[in-house]
Amino acid sequence: MKPAAFDYIRADSAEEAVALLAEYGEDARILAGGQSLMAILNMRLAQPKVLIDIHRAPDLGGIQDHGGIRVRAAATQAQLQRHAGLETTAPLLAQALPHLGHFQTRNRGTVCGSVAHADPSAELPLCLATLDGEVVLRSQRGRRTVKARAFFTGMLQTARAAGELVEEVRFPQRRDGERHGFTEVSMRHGDFAIVALAAVVSADGICLGVGGVADRPTVAHWPRLEGTALDDALNQFAWELGAQDDTHATAVYRRHLVRMLGRELIGRLTVERNA
């Protein structure tokens, strides 16, 4: 299908983009890479009256390494994947990005766009929540910074208010002694995950994020656990996620994957850390 009619406005700066958002309010949608939005428009699941294209705004491009990895609104997933030193500074992202769509969609899709879209099975929101990252929201009134766990509020729902642009996403850099790991099960490579797991194991304990099960990425924190104590914690977490049956998988299978993949991932990271 084809999109319904809209006005197309190209914003040449962040300031212009937020001014346009203030002017058009709920009638407008931000277009960055369009790898989620254009599909939704083509299927007419959304019919905004105005599209504000930010992909050429020079002050919304780029990725910087100070105070974490700061990814600007128009920076693509491919740019983050090729970002120098990513395997050292954010190994979780380096492992997760190859699972995100395909080479051809990462070339265009943006990091901030994926976070703003907030699909519960998407990899980048899961990584952001697991790493305890932040989202910078900008409107004409100013900026505010929201923790990832407060940003994702439900299926395709976020704390972003009308008139706000996701201007930047900040991933904390890996701290000394941390091991990062990512794994997922999907029907085909590049499809949305049935279950995706992101884990950080450190001297302090285990941080396990799960995507694709609850209505948003969900993160558990445990002390260092092993053996049956870890199995019990995983089992309880799997049940707490409120898995549901859908066309892709049953709730039983999703809980099974959380338990099995969680055990495998945390076990591997613990061995690597002790080595």
Added chain:
Amino acid sequence: MKKLERNQQHRIEVTLNGVRTGAYCEPRTLLSDFLRQQLGATGVHVGCEHGVCGACTVRIDGVAQRSCLSLAAAADGKAIDTVEGLAPPGGELSDLQQAFRRHHALQCGFCTPGILMSAAEFLQRVPHPDEAQVRDLLSGHLCRCTGYTNIVHAILDVARSRGGAGA
């Protein structure tokens, strides 16, 4: 800032396969439709129109992307390369196209233009690919005829013959 009003025709200019050209279209016109219907580049195939099948893949400023998930308006002023640009009209096929032919890497040919455009960029970026990397690239394309094996062989063959026989 530039505003294009809905339901009106606006002039969009691109460099298509090295030639400056343009046409009029609405803001909602997809790049895939613009290339096929306004500019005659019917080698751009339209399959799923939501980014899954890969048949519409073209290179925008050199980078392989879905033209069905792009607006013509957003491509204004950019360089677009389609399968028509891989070989001159009536001339010899490119080494990539010849390898596809030699390895029987296509049958009905619907998915082929998209795969060729992806592979063209991929081989510039990764001149020494191994089979896993080629299969990863192909995960962004659906082919219902070949089972992919011959496509993998063709792309690896081109990499080898270009002197990239790393793996």
